[in-house]
Amino acid sequence: DAKTTQPPSMDCAEGRAANLPCNHSTISGNEYVYWYRQIHSQGPQYIIHGLKNNETNEMASLIITEDRKSSTLILPHATLRDTAVYYCIVSRRSNDYKLSFGAGTTVTVRA
């Protein structure tokens, strides 16, 4: 699996957008970008995934650069409940493939 690089921490004001960058310069053509988050000691939670097109769901938006070497997760209106560790994971296109969690970004949303 391709390696990912994320900033270790980020602060965000409540109600503002949070933009979380991720570098995955060695991503291969059959690998997707997934984002999960883990709220303190809870099980990780799926947020969104994408291959090459931008994606949006009820939780977030995912912007993938044209060369696919980096991406940005956007939380449009951060709330205090969005405080968590956010993981960018590159994984093969498969329904039964392990998730390799690297060092994620600790996002702290402040009132």
Next chain:
Amino acid sequence: AAGVIQSPRHLIKEKRETATLKCYPIPRHDTVYWYQQGPGQDPQFLISFYEKMQSDKGSIPDRFSAQQFSDYHSELNMSSLELGDSALYFCASSLHSGLPVPYNEQFFGPGTRLTVL
């Protein structure tokens, strides 16, 4: 909606003892994964099963074994426990042929916190 169930939620053992962790996947999910998360660390993949067969293996110690049963629940057996085995153990499940579920969306349970004294 039903979620992944793990039991027990907390477990305290002495060194060299054995422990069994159980995982009940979301109904109709056929794939189960086990992850270990040590204090202050990120989750690390241990092992996975699809249709009762081991499908992938990570950095799981030889002292650990796991299996998936006919009802798709899974058990992680840990023997000769060491202090370093103290961690959160997460089970996740997914549906192999999961359309329209996104590829590789894994649903995680609440975890079992194992403390080895």
